[in-house]
Amino acid sequence: MSLADAGRRAGGWLLLLTVLAALLVGPAGTVSAHATLISTDPAQGAVLETAPERVTFTFNESVIGVPAGIKVFDATGTEVASTATVRASRLLVDLDEKVADGTLVVVWRLVSEDGHPIGGSLSFAVGAPSDVVDVPGTGTGADAGTEAPALLGVVRGVGYAGLLLTAGLAAFAVLFLPRDAAADRSRARLRPVARVAAGIGALGWAVAVPLVALYQLGLPASALADGDTWTALAAAEYAVPAVVVVGLTLAGCALPASAPGRGRVALVLAGCALAVTAPAFTGHTRAATPEALVLGVDVLHLAAGSLWLGGLVAISLVLGDLARGEHGAVVLGAFSTWAAGLLAVLVVAGTVLAWRISGSWAALLDSGYGALLLVKVLAALVAIGIAAWNRYALLPRFREAAAQPEPTRPPPPRGRKASRGGAVSRGRSAPARTDRAASATPLVRTALAEAGVLVVVLAVTGFLVDRSPETASAVAAEGRGESATESVRLDDISARITLDPVAVGPATLTIEMTDPAGEPAEGFEAPRMSLASDEVELGELSLSSLGPGVYAGDVVLPTTGEWEVQVSLRTTEFDNPVRTVAFRVPDGS
Known part of the structure; x- marks a missing residue:
C-alpha cells in the first residue's frame, strides 16, 4: 500500500469516527412515535349549559383526516350529524343539528405525520351527564385498533x-x-x-x-x-x-x-x-x-x-x-x-x-x-x-x-501426435x-x-x-413511576399538588386540601387548576372529586421543560386566592 493510499484510508476512518462521535454526543431531542392529543375544547368529562357549535382537538403535530373517521353519538348510540375539518394540527368537528341534553361522544380516527393511524374518543355532557351511555368503539387509548x-x-x-x-x-x-x-x-x-x-x-x-x-x-x-x-x-x-x-x-x-x-x-x-x-x-x-x-x-x-x-x-x-x-x-x-x-x-x-x-x-x-x-x-x-x-x-x-x-505445458513426447500431447498437457495443468x-x-x-x-x-x-x-416519555414514565409534589397556602387551607408521573405524555394532577388541624377541607367552591408552559397553554383542567378535599384531573404533557400549575380556590364568598407551583419535566433520553 502506498503512502497516499494509506493517508486516504486513514482520513476516511477519521471522518467516520468524527461523524460517529458527533451523532452520539449530540442531543437526542424529543421524538414522538405518533401525534399526541394535547387538549380538547370542551374538555373530557366537561358539563356544559348549552351544546357547543364546534368541538376542537389540538395535537402536537400535523394530522391527516380520514373519511368517515369522525363520528358523534348521543348517549343512546344514535349518530349526530356533524362535519369534520382538519387544519394542520387541529381537528374541528362542527355539530350540524341540535342535540338534546345528556352525554355526547365524539369518536375520532386520524393519521399521524409518520403514517401511523391514531384514534380515541371524547365524552362531554350538555345540561347533565346521562345515566347510561351506550356508544360502540369508545376506547380511551390513542392506539385503539391501529x-x-x-x-x-x-x-x-x-x-x-x-x-x-x-x-x-x-x-x-x-x-x-x-x-x-x-x-x-x-x-x-x-x-x-x-x-x-x-x-x-x-x-x-x-x-x-x-x-x-x-x-x-x-x-x-x-x-x-x-x-x-x-x-x-x-x-x-x-x-x-x-x-x-x-x-x-x-x-x-x-x-x-x-x-x-x-x-x-x-x-x-x-x-x-x-x-x-x-x-x-x-x-x-x-x-x-x-x-x-x-x-x-x-x-x-x-x-x-x-x-x-x-x-x-x-x-x-x-x-x-x-x-x-x-x-x-x-x-x-x-x-x-x-x-x-x-x-x-x-x-x-x-x-x-x-x-x-x-x-x-x-x-x-x-x-x-x-x-x-x-x-x-x-x-x-x-x-x-x-x-x-x-x-x-x-x-x-x-x-x-x-x-x-x-504449470507450464511440457513438450509432447516424440512419436506422439500433437493433439494427443496437447490432451496430456491439458490434463497436467488442470490442478491449478x-x-x-x-x-x-x-x-x-x-x-x-x-x-x-x-x-x-x-x-x-x-x-x-x-x-x-x-415514545421515550411513555417508556420513561412506566419505568420510573416518579411523581412530584408541591405545597401552597390558600388562606387557611393547605394544598398539596401532585403530578404523576413527571414525564411527557399522559399524567394525573391531584390536589389534596387540609385545614390547620390536618383534616380534609373544602372551599366555597371546588378548586380550579390550569397548566401552561412558555410555549403551550393547556388551559383549565376538568377535575373530579375523589373524596373530601381531594380532586384530580387527567392531562397530556406534550413537551419537556418547566410547567406551571395555577391553583385557585374560593375560600369564602368574597375571597379567591390564586397560587402557582412549577414542575420540571425532564428529558426522558
Whole structure:
C-alpha cells in the first residue's frame, strides 16, 4: 500500500469516527412515535349549559383526516350529524343539528405525520351527564385498533428485499466487475437476476399502497372500490412507491450485458439512487428530529444494506466464473474492502436511527418496537460474524490459490501426435484451476449464508416500518413511576399538588386540601387548576372529586421543560386566592 493510499484510508476512518462521535454526543431531542392529543375544547368529562357549535382537538403535530373517521353519538348510540375539518394540527368537528341534553361522544380516527393511524374518543355532557351511555368503539387509548396487519409487514419485507437486491446487484455489476469482455459472462448472469428482483420489488411496493390505505383508514377491503379511500391517502404514500418503481425499472433495464460506457453506468447508478433514497421520505423518519440528519442517515443505511446484500448475491453467482481467470481475487478483494466500510456505516446508521426514532435507549428494551429492533440487530451481528470469517479466513486462502502460477505445458513426447500431447498437457495443468475453483466454493457458501441472514433482517424490517414505537416519555414514565409534589397556602387551607408521573405524555394532577388541624377541607367552591408552559397553554383542567378535599384531573404533557400549575380556590364568598407551583419535566433520553 502506498503512502497516499494509506493517508486516504486513514482520513476516511477519521471522518467516520468524527461523524460517529458527533451523532452520539449530540442531543437526542424529543421524538414522538405518533401525534399526541394535547387538549380538547370542551374538555373530557366537561358539563356544559348549552351544546357547543364546534368541538376542537389540538395535537402536537400535523394530522391527516380520514373519511368517515369522525363520528358523534348521543348517549343512546344514535349518530349526530356533524362535519369534520382538519387544519394542520387541529381537528374541528362542527355539530350540524341540535342535540338534546345528556352525554355526547365524539369518536375520532386520524393519521399521524409518520403514517401511523391514531384514534380515541371524547365524552362531554350538555345540561347533565346521562345515566347510561351506550356508544360502540369508545376506547380511551390513542392506539385503539391501529396495529398494522401482518400481511402488510410481509409485503413490506418483499418490497424492501427486491429493492435492496436490485440496487445492490446493479451497483456491483457496474462498479466492481472489470470493464472488459472477460466479465461479460458474469454480467450475463447478473442481469436477469437483477431484473427479476426489480419486478418483485416493484410489485411489493405497488401492492403495499392499497394495504396502507386500509390500515391507515381502518376500512374493510370492500372500501377499495370507493374513490374517497384513495383520495384520503397523503401524497407521499403514492409518490414514494412511484419513485421506487421508477428507480428499480431504470436500474434493471439499463443494466448492460457487455462492458458499459460512462453513460450507461450513470443511468444504472441514478436508478439505484432513486430506489434507495425514496423510502426515507415515509414512515418513522418523517416524525424524527433533526429531520435532515435522520433522512440522510436513513439513505446511507439503505444504500449500504443494498450494496452489502446485492454484492453477496453477486459474488455467489459469478465467483466461479471469475475464479477461472485473473479477475477473481481482484474483484473479491475490492468488494471485501468495501464491505468492511459498509458494515461500519450500517452499524453507525442503524444505531443513530434506532436512537432517534425510539427517543431513548430505554425504549429499545421496554417496547414491542424495540424488541423487533433487537432481533434485527442480533441477526445483523450474525451476518457480521460470517463476513469476518469470510474476509479473514477464506479470502486469504482464495488469494493464495489464485496467485499460484499454472504449470507450464511440457513438450509432447516424440512419436506422439500433437493433439494427443496437447490432451496430456491439458490434463497436467488442470490442478491449478481446480485449486482455484475449490478455494472459491467455501466463499460462495458463506456468501449465501450471509445473504440468507440479511434476508431475515429485511423480513424484520418489513414489520418495523409499520409498527409505531412508544415514545421515550411513555417508556420513561412506566419505568420510573416518579411523581412530584408541591405545597401552597390558600388562606387557611393547605394544598398539596401532585403530578404523576413527571414525564411527557399522559399524567394525573391531584390536589389534596387540609385545614390547620390536618383534616380534609373544602372551599366555597371546588378548586380550579390550569397548566401552561412558555410555549403551550393547556388551559383549565376538568377535575373530579375523589373524596373530601381531594380532586384530580387527567392531562397530556406534550413537551419537556418547566410547567406551571395555577391553583385557585374560593375560600369564602368574597375571597379567591390564586397560587402557582412549577414542575420540571425532564428529558426522558
